[in-house]
Structure formats: structure tokens, C-alpha cells
Amino acid sequence: MLGLNKKDMTLLIVxxxxxxxxxxxxxxxxxxxAMAQFNAGYPDLMQRFAIFGIFAIGFNLLFGLTGYLSFxxxxxxxxxxxxxxxxxxxxxxxxxxxxxxxxxxSGIFAxxxxxxxxxxxxxxxxxxxLAFAQMSFNLAYxxxxxxxxxxxxxxxxxxxxxxxxxxxxxxxxxxxxxxMNSSAKVGVGAWEFTFNNGYYFCGVIAIxxxxxxxxxxxxxxxxxxxxxxxxxxxxxxxxxxxRPYTLAAFVISGMYAGLAGGLLxxxxxxxxxxxxxxxxxxxxxxxxILGGAGTLMGPVLGAGFIKYFENIFSKINxxxxxxxxxxxxxxxxxxxxxxxxxxxxxxxxxxxxxxFMLVVTFLPxxxxxxxxRIAAMIKRTKEDEDTPAKTEPAE
Amino acid sequence: MGILEVKDVGKRFGGLQALGDVNLSxxxxxxxAIIGPNGAGKSTLLNVLxxxxxxxxxxxxxDGQSVLGRKPYEINQMGISRVFQTPExxxxxxxxxxxxxxxxxxxxxxxxxxxxENMHDEKDIVEKAESMLEDMNMADKRExxxxxxxxxxxxxxxIGMCLAQEPxxxxxxxxxxxxxxxxxxxxxxxLKQIKDERDITIAIIEHDMHxxxxxxxxxxxxxxxxxxxxxxPENIKGHPKVREAYLGESA
Ligand SMILES: Nc1ncnc2c1ncn2[C@@H]1O[C@H](COP(=O)(O)OP(=O)(O)OP(=O)(O)O)[C@@H](O)[C@H]1O
Ligand SMILES: [Mg+2]
Numbered sequence: 086m087l088g089l090n091k092k093d094m095t096l097l098i099v100x101x102x103x104x105x106x107x108x109x110x111x112x113x114x115x116x117x118x119a120m121a122q123f124n125a126g127y128p129d130l131m132q133r134f135a136i137f138g139i140f141a142i143g144f145n146l147l148f149g150l151t152g153y154l155s156f157x158x159x160x161x162x163x164x165x166x167x168x169x170x171x172x173x174x175x176x177x178x179x180x181x182x183x184x185x186x187x188x189x190x191s192g193i194f195a196x197x198x199x200x201x202x203x204x205x206x207x208x209x210x211x212x213x214x215l216a217f218a219q220m221s222f223n224l225a226y227x228x229x230x231x232x233x234x235x236x237x238x239x240x241x242x243x244x245x246x247x248x249x250x251x252x253x254x255x256x257x258x259x260x261x262x263x264x265m266n267s268s269a270k271v272g273v274g275a276w277e278f279t280f281n282n283g284y285y286f287c288g289v290i291a292i293x294x295x296x297x298x299x300x301x302x303x304x305x306x307x308x309x310x311x312x313x314x315x316x317x318x319x320x321x322x323x324x325x326x327x328r329p330y331t332l333a334a335f336v337i338s339g340m341y342a343g344l345a346g347g348l349l350x351x352x353x354x355x356x357x358x359x360x361x362x363x364x365x366x367x368x369x370x371x372x373x374i375l376g377g378a379g380t381l382m383g384p385v386l387g388a389g390f391i392k393y394f395e396n397i398f399s400k401i402n403x404x405x406x407x408x409x410x411x412x413x414x415x416x417x418x419x420x421x422x423x424x425x426x427x428x429x430x431x432x433x434x435x436x437x438x439x440x441f442m443l444v445v446t447f448l449p450x451x452x453x454x455x456x457x458r459i460a461a462m463i464k465r466t467k468e469d470e471d472t473p474a475k476t477e478p479a480e
Numbered sequence: 481m482g483i484l485e486v487k488d489v490g491k492r493f494g495g496l497q498a499l500g501d502v503n504l505s506x507x508x509x510x511x512x513a514i515i516g517p518n519g520a521g522k523s524t525l526l527n528v529l530x531x532x533x534x535x536x537x538x539x540x541x542x543d544g545q546s547v548l549g550r551k552p553y554e555i556n557q558m559g560i561s562r563v564f565q566t567p568e569x570x571x572x573x574x575x576x577x578x579x580x581x582x583x584x585x586x587x588x589x590x591x592x593x594x595x596x597e598n599m600h601d602e603k604d605i606v607e608k609a610e611s612m613l614e615d616m617n618m619a620d621k622r623e624x625x626x627x628x629x630x631x632x633x634x635x636x637x638x639i640g641m642c643l644a645q646e647p648x649x650x651x652x653x654x655x656x657x658x659x660x661x662x663x664x665x666x667x668x669x670x671l672k673q674i675k676d677e678r679d680i681t682i683a684i685i686e687h688d689m690h691x692x693x694x695x696x697x698x699x700x701x702x703x704x705x706x707x708x709x710x711x712x713p714e715n716i717k718g719h720p721k722v723r724e725a726y727l728g729e730s731a
Contacts, residue, residue: 088598305584305602306595308573312581315572322530322568324556324585324645333593 093299096381100295104288107131108278115275119408122400125393128268128281129352133392135287136348141372141384142291142298143341147334148370149379150302150310156211156366157198157218161191161339163225163361165346167232170239170356177249178241178258180265180286180351184344191343192336194221199335203328206317218366225358238357258351260286265352283352290348294341299381301337310334342369371437375444377451386452391437398433481544483508483681484529484649489538491524491705498524499535499705506649506698511675511682513692516702522685523565525702526653529683530562531555543648553590561642563652567634569641571627575618578626578637579609582644608644616640616670632663639670643678650674652684656691668694693717 086094103110112126125131140162148154168190169183176182202213225233233239241247258265265283272278301307313320313327320327350356359365368391376387406422406429413421428436448454482505491499499521506512514522527533529540531552540547547555556562570578583605588594599606613619616636621629626637635655642650655671656664668691675682675695686692692699692713699716701708709719716722 088600090600300598301595303599304595304597305580305599305605306593306597308577308581308599309584311573312570312577315570316568318564319568319570319641320581321552322556322562322564323582323641324553324590325581326551326553326590329591329593333595337595 087296089299089303093303093381097292097296097299100382100385101292104135104292105285107134107288108280108284112276112278116277117275122405123397125397126279128266128279128284130392130396131281131284132287132348132352133396134389135284135291136345136352137369137372137388137392138385139287139291139294139348140342140345140369141376141388142295143338143345144369145338145373145378145380145384146298146301146341147338148373149383150307150314151331151334152314153203153206153331153335154211154370155202155214155335155338156363156370157202157214157216157221158338158342158369159361159363159365160198160218160221161195161342162346162349162365163221163356163358164191164194165343165348166350166356166360167225167239167346168343169347169350170241170354173241173247173258173350173354174239174245175248177247177251177254178256178354179249180258180260180347184347184351187343187347187350188340191346192340194343195336195339196332199332199339203332203335215363215366218361219363222358222361222363225361233356233358236358238355240355258283258354286351287348290344294344295381295385302381306330306333371441375441375451377453380451380453383451383453390452394433394437394440398429398436399431401429403430482506483543484683485539485541486525486529487539487541489525489528489535489540491521491528491533491535497705499528501706502538502702504700504707504710506681506683508648508681509679510697511671511684511695512698512700513696514683514685514700514702515687515689515692516708520702521705522702523653524705526562526651526685529555529651530560556645556647557585557590559648561645561647561650563635563638563642563650563655565653565655565657567631567638569626569634569638571625573626574622575613575624575626575629575637576606576609576622578641579612579644580605582641583608583612586645612640612644615643630663632659632666635659635663635667636670639667639674643674643680647680649681649683652682652686654685654687656686656688664688664691667691671695 089097108126108131111131112124114120114124144158165187168187169180172183172186198214198217202210202217205213227235255262255264263282265286268279268281270277270279309325309330313330317327346360349360372387372391373384375390376385377383403422403426406425407418410418410421444451484506486502486504489499489502502525514525516522524533528535529547531547531550531554534548542558542560545558547558570581587605610619610622613622618633618636618640621633626634629637656667659667671682672695674680684695696713698710699713700710701716701722708721709716711719
């Protein structure tokens, strides 16, 4: 169905169900319980899951398939955001104008940067992309202030033209009147679930581009990209020119990044240069590797994992800790809080770093490998149960 | 006029004249062996033919067209395929996928953006790749990870991949080097079969005289970057200059 084999179709269906039911699944704890702070089912975070999922899926099309490690993908994210905010300023708040533009402009950017960077491979390619991204950041931050509004960031002002703006039109991003930041809250017993337009908009787009990425993975083009990763020499001596293939992969993944950037601005009508900084480029690398580069689900898991920790760990502060450990004697309580303190709040990066090291060391295939190992273990124990009287074969 | 005409080709590496005034003509549909002691310039000559190296002087014509200045993939698309000394295959792909890639290259040229097309719809490619695997006696290995095969099988696959492109000239650089006797004999049989069944010209570099004399119809002896003699295997065997320069040392 849909040009997918059975296994891929199952994966797509599971992802679709999970995405659509995320407001329930991510809110397992009652609103008033102590565990409520671990709930992730609020619009802002769920939007981030979807958007950074898209970013990482696109990044994986380049890195996972061809092995070319770009350290500059945040540049495309920024380009996407600026494109969308400009459409708000010139036309109106309907995201239908900005998002296609975000994909096109980031595609053009990726073509230019990729054309130059792809002349090299390995570490030189990575350094070139990093240099271009930092250049883009600096341009956005200072040189191109008339376009990017410099360090203040690009936003919509009252005196902007907004030529298509209707009299009754919403004054925040919307899709033909479907306002992104409006939500419906549904209370069920002690629980409260939030259904946000913006999240569902991002979620549906994420499902579509996830489907697209499966198709690319399984296409002849995807196979060519894996062949390039495997052996460029054989590629060239088989009459194939690797350059346009890798460049096409670079442009496609740049467009994914541009779409993600555009969606960020669709949720919150702002665009700032910091979105293009190298830390943002590094983050998508972490997401992809943490989840499992070259796998379909890996980048999505990695993006979710990192965004969850970023939001949840950074919210835990000393007061929360003191509450948790209030049962301990005073001196001991302070000591435990003192020990944990560096890993929470602003220190969540430290926690992330440790988790990353653990995953890369013990699960080189990322979280996906972890899942596969668990699945294999369950299968094995099941088989053991099924054949209780198993005898050792005599040799 | 041969299908491959090498005229006055010279190549220096710094102070070393790796090739000097090489003239070589390979007739269509023959097996032509190039032999010579270590460092004679055989691999250098091959690298010139496939576009990996550009010679300082001379010309290389394939089927009436110059190959000089063209990129390896362009020369390959002209109809020259190359088998490497250590098998170059896609070790991370399945055997069938390895075989499909040259089929795509043959059908679609050096680049085609088929990102949305489905592999299941590429029936002609899959069929061709499968029949090629059958020809190579590898049909049972189609789902196998190419990197996990034996060296002999990798060589066999690589030769099959080259043949899938239906090249007019197949170049082999020491295809049996480092192989066990059984694998060597298998490779000889395979090449014999290819020569009998297909319209193809084969140029082979080889140290193993058993391989050379089982296959070659013409032999060129290269020594210190220049062709010493070119003749039939019978005459080469008895040639005094050759015995002195080459066979005397190794046989
Ligand atoms: N890229 C290079 N740079 C410098 N010198 C080179 C290069 N390639 C080959 N040579 C030198 O050129 C000479 C010819 O080398 P070549 O590899 O063509 O010999 P060969 O006949 O293939 O030998 P063998 O039988 O050992 O494979 C050698 O002296 C070698 O050291
Ligand atoms: Mg050699």
C-alpha cells in the first residue's frame, strides 16, 4: 500500500497513531500529582517533538544514507524561519505562503553551500559546512540587519504592509483561519489533555515527510546513496557520478531543515539569528546519532529524547529537589541536592552529555539498536518458554 | 585498428619515468595480457586507461574516441569496465543490490534522480541483476551481505558487476593475486566462459603465468615502462629477451 512493503507500512501506521494520540500518551500523570512535571503533553513541547523530528529525519537522509556529516544544517533552519516571518510581514499571518517559500529558499541555500562543500569529503566537508553556517549566522546577526533585524530578531510590526490581511483575520499564525496557538482542553477525571492546532499541523506534516523519507530510503536513489557511503571508488568505476547524488541528498535534507525552521516560525512568529548557531547544528547531529543514524525511526526517537530532557530536566530546580528529598535528615538532604544540582536546570547539558556517551559506547546503533536488543531478548525468552524441554544437541 | 589504441604514452612520477613511449594495440574480441616484473608500470598504464591518471604525453583512443581528460565514470560509460586488484564492491549492500547498481548505470547513465520510484517497479533491473547472478553461479547468495563473502566470491561478484554493464573492454588488474589455487582456477574458468559467450575484449594484467597462458591470445611484455615485445603466447614463451627480462627471474 502507498508503495510501501508490509513492514514499512506497519511502521508508518504506528508512527501515525502515536503522533495523533500524543496528547494522551505524553500525559500519563494526573495534573495535580507530584509526577505531573514529567508530563510532556503540552503544546510547546509536542510541537518541538514534531518539528525537530522533521529536522532530524531530513538530516538523516544526508548523514545516514551518504555518510556526509554536515555541521551546518542550522543555517537552513534559520533561513526557513526568516522566510516565513517575511511572508507574515508582507502578506498576512496565513502560513500557507511562508512554508513553501521556506522550503524553496532553504533548498537554494543548500544548493549553493552544498555545491562548494561537496567538492570535499570527510572532515573537510564537515568543516566547510560549519564555516558556511557560521558565516550565515554572522550575516544574519549583523551584516544583513535590514533583512534579519539583527540581534533583535525578525518579528511582525504594526506598520508592516501585510497586504492580504483581512479585517477579521487572526493576528497570529494560522492556516486559513485555523489558529495555531489555540487549543482545546479536555478534562478526564484527574487528567487534563490539551489538543493544540499547531501541534496537529506540525504532526500531520511530520507524518507526511516521514512517509516521504521512507520512500526515499527504499528508492533506487536511496540505494545509490548507500552505495556512495559504502564505496565511492566502485561507484565511479561503475559509470556513476557521485557528486550530483550527494548534492541532491544535501539539498533535500536542507529543504527538510528549512521546513522545520518554517514550522518553528509558524508556532511562534519570530526568527532570530541564534537559531543558526553551531550549537543548533550540533544538536541535530546528536539527535541523529543518539537515535540511530541510517535507520528510519532513529532520528525521530533521538529528537524526542533530547527535546524531552531539555524541557523536563531544565525545569527541575533546587526547590523541586528539596521537595523530593524532604524525607531525608536535613544535612543529608542538602548534600544529596548538592550532588544532583549540577545535572539539572541549566546543567541539563551535562546529563545529556553523559547519556550520549553511554549510548554511543554501549549502543553504537543508537536507541534503535537498544530497542532491537530488547525485542530480541523478549523473543528469546519467549522461545525458551515455548520449548521447555529443549535438549542440548549432542555433537 | 584495435578497439584500444595507446600511442606514445609517457608518465613521470617526479624523477621516475613510470611509462615511456608505450604503444599498444588491443584487437577487438581478444584476450590481451600485459605482463612484466614488479614496478614495470602495468598498473600505471591501467590507471591511464581508466582516467585515474592523466599521462604527460601521448594519446589513448578507445573505439576511435580519445579517453584523455575524461573522468573515470565518463570513460566507464564509454564501455570500459575495470576489476581491481583487491575486489572493490559495495560491502554494506546485499549481493543483489550490488548487482543492481551497474544495471542502473547501464540503463540510466551517470545520474538519474529516481527518489520516489519504487524498487518493486524496476522489474527490468531486478530481472537483469538476478539473471546476471545466475550466470555467475551466485543466485543462492542474493540476499547475503556482500562484505561477508569470501574473497573468491567477492571477485566473482565484481566481475559480474562489470559484465552487467555490458562493457566492450574489460580490464583486470591481477584478478587472482592473493587467491588460493582453487579460487584462481575458478576465476580462469569464469573468464574463459565470459570470453566464449560474449562479444568482449579483455585486457588482463597478471603475474601468474598459469593464468596468462590459459587465457591470453596476445601478450605484451612491459619492462621499465616500455613494451619489450608483443606476440602470441607460444612465441613469448620462447623469446630470449623475455626470458632474460622477466620469465628468467620469476619462473
Ligand atoms: N602515484 C604514484 N606516485 C609515485 N610513484 C608511483 C605512483 N604509482 C606508481 N609509482 C611508481 O611507478 C612505478 C610503476 O608502478 P606500477 O604500480 O605501475 O607497477 P606495476 O607494474 O603495476 O608493478 P606490480 O607488479 O608490483 O603491481 C613503480 O616504481 C612505482 O613505485
Ligand atoms: Mg600493479
